[in-house]
Amino acid sequence: MLPLLAVFGCFTLYFLGYKFYSGYLSKSIFQLKDTVGDTPAHKFNDGVDYLPTKPAVLFGHHYASIAGLxxxxxxxxxxxxxxxxxMLWVVLGGIFVGCVHDFGAIVVSIRNQGKSIGQVAQDLLGPRARSLxxxxxxxxxxxxxxxxxxVLAEMFSADPKLKQAPVTSPPKVEQTQTTPSIKDHVHPSEVRVETPSSPxxxxxxxxxxxxxxxxxxVFAVLVGWLHYKKGMKLGPLTFASVALTLVVMVLGMNESILSWTGLSDIDKSPGVPIWKIILLTYAFLASVTPVWLLLQSRDYINSFLxxxxxxxxxFGFVKGSIFGEFSSFNAEAIRTEKVDMDIIPFVFITIACGAVSGFHALVSSGTTAKQLDREIDARVIGYxxxxxxxxxxxxxxxxxxxGFASAGEWSSFYKSWSGIQxxxxxxxxxxxxxxxFISQLxxxxxxxQGFIALVVVSFALTSLDSATRLLRYNxxxxxxxxxSEIVKKTLGNRYISSIIACIAIGFFAFLQIDQGGKKTTAGLALWKLFGTTNQLLAGLALLVISVYLLYSKxxxxxxxxxxxxxLGATLWAMVxxxxxxxxxxxxxxxxxxxGGVLIFLTLWLLLEAILAWRRFSKA
Incomplete structure (x- = not known):
């Protein structure tokens, strides 16, 4: 029952954090107003980026944008x-760090005409801080x-070895031959033999x-057009779009339909990264279209998924826990065996989202603040x-x-940092x-698993399209x-800036590194670098929020x-x-x-912040 009690304790902390701590921030610290017409969405409404939006729709858009892969x-x-x-960093970090970060980024932006966190940094810290x-x-x-x-390109592509195989539990780690039971999630006729050394x-x-x-x-474009241009009510459109999504999900799992469409073999040639090209093309299109036509409505539909x-x-986890299926964590509370990377500081960097994320500051100040109907909505949407x-x-x-069927399975998969595969x-x-978990229902x-795969892919794509637009803004x-006016006019064109954004993303997507004499994608190496950069921006966004609060007394x-x-944990990991x-x-x-450039930029920006802090303190 330990897993069930632990999760119940986490839920209790979430409830207390939202009810009391977010209330304190809303009323005593940020002093949010409950009036219409005061936000940038009303003052600068242009129907493309600035647009007053119902809280339910904006929450879905914001949530889908941050809750990606x-x-x-x-x-x-x-x-x-x-x-x-x-678990501790995800829950406590989320309540006391991540929620404050997201909530504060929205408030700082709406109090500064919907400007992004970078522009606000210029107002508070100076022009050099903005450039940094x-x-x-x-x-x-x-x-x-x-x-x-x-990751998305690999998930979309078909593996010839597994294409015909159902998604079942991997072999259980055992030292002798046994005949598995139904509880082990394998066909009774199968016999499993495996040693702990084979992952x-x-x-x-x-x-x-x-x-x-x-x-x-397709449904998102239709919903956006029918709701904003034809005035149709959101309720029926929501029900129809979500229902149709579940229908096409069932159709998509049909092997014959996949073969008929050719999607099973679209990226069979390793030398032709077709899915990466398709994904970058989609990111470009999503970046240049009006926010109501695709981005907002797609995120809204995805939020229901x-x-x-x-x-x-x-629910599946709770049911399985009650009936004894999930009675243990199948992993150590704190691993005693040393792995390739030290737990401190890298646990705070590897979990680059879920606890706190600098990317959220970009979403909060880049798109969400431009669509906020009332200041008071920042509490439910941000926190x-x-x-x-x-x-x-x-x-x-x-x-x-x-979720692993045994401790042996878990230790086999998580044998080492490089063994994560x-x-x-x-x-x-x-x-x-x-x-x-869901099979328990x-x-x-x-x-x-097909449904969860759809959820994962959908939210990775919402992050991709939102982030490309944010990079365009940047x-x-x-x-x-x-x-130069020529430079301003050229890079200020949303089509040109979106192309540059996609080229920058594509550079890292196609980057390969040498690993044991073999060229491979830089996935895990990039994730370490992304984690430090992401947490770095989170710390710097919290710095801007702190200077704003100091300025506001x-x-x-x-x-x-x-x-x-x-910032302390991040700089440690960056070095x-x-x-x-x-x-x-x-x-x-x-x-x-x-990495070296980022360390230099961080130290420079911290110096600018210290100087600004001294100026405000004296004033």
Missing amino acids: APILGPAVAVIWGWLPA FHAIIFFLVALAMGVFVI IKLRSHFPEAVIPTAGIM LYLGIIAIY GGMIGESLLGLTSVVACTI GLAPSVGAYIYGTGR GFDESFA IEEIAESFG KKTWISFIPMVFV INFYDFLFSKSPSYLLAAV
Whole structure:
């Protein structure tokens, strides 16, 4: 019953955090107003980026934008150090760091005409700070979305070895031949033999998610057009779009339909990365279209899939726990065996989302603040949305520990840092575990895992399209700092800036590194670099919030203490990563150069902040 009690305790902390701490922030610190017409969405309404939006719709858009692949992937890797550190950081970090960060970023932006966090940094810290922020944001978004494109391309492609095989539990680690029971989730006729030294393989290819993913895009365009241009009510449109999405999901899982469409074989040639090209093309199109036509409505539809998925995961987990199926974590609370990377500081970096994420500051100040109808809505969307992401991160901690059928299975998969087998297999571990949870509700395990695969893919794509638009904003803001009108006009064009954004993302998506004399995608290496960059931006966003509170004569401790912790852990990890990139057995001088530049930019920005803090303190 320990897993059930632990999860129940986490839910209690979420409830108390939202009810009391977010209420304190809303009333005593930020003093939000409950009036219409005061937000940038009303003052600068242009129907493209600034648009007053109903709280339910905006929550869905915001939640889908932040709750992408990262809060699943980070904890799925971080449980290698044990379930307890990952769970504590996801829950407590979410309540006291991540929620404050997201909530504060929205408030600071709406109080500064809907400006992004980089522009606000200029107002508070000076023009040099703005340029430094823009450089860090550029690296962060390009890195993160490069990783997402790598993982999505692998998930969409078909693995010939597994294409015909159902998604079932991997072999259980046993020392002798045994005949498995139905409880072990294998056919009774199978006999399993495996030693702890041979790592299990989990499925990482889900081409059946392609058809429903494409269907969501079509439904999103229709919903946006019918609601905003034809005035149709949102309720019937929501029900129809979600129902149709589930229908095409079932169709997409049909092997004959996949073969007929050719989606099973679209990326069979390893020399032709078709899916990466398709994904980058989609990111460009999503970046240049009006926010109401695709981005907002797609995120809104996706949010219901995520709500449904999280509810099903937790209900299945509770039912299985009550009836004894999930009675243990199948992993150590804190792993005693040393792995390749130290738990401190890297657990705070590997879980780059789910606890706190600098990317959220970009979403909060880049798109959400431009659509906020009333200031008071910032509480449920900012603080509440981050709790929702932390809940998603918690499902990853639970699925990647309790979701394994045995402790032997878990230790076989998480044998070492390099033995995790890449980022996509880590997502496969999440899909496998959550599929086992949902199967407790009476669904076929293959169907349950197909549904979770759709949820994972959908939210990775929402992050990709939102982030590409945010990178476009960043490039346009960089253009404004140039004196040349030609540069401003050229880079200020949303088509040109979107092309530049996609090229930057594509650079990391196609980047390969040498690993033991073999060229391979830079997935795990990029994730380490993304994690440090992401947490770095989170710390710097908390710094901007702290300076804003100081300037406004408010209590600064609510953001200053989290800022010191996040920046301290991040700089520690950045220095270690920089050394490893330079002096490991397979050095990567390009990634070392990127890491070195980020360290330099961070120290410079901290100096600017200290000078600004002294100015405000004296004033």
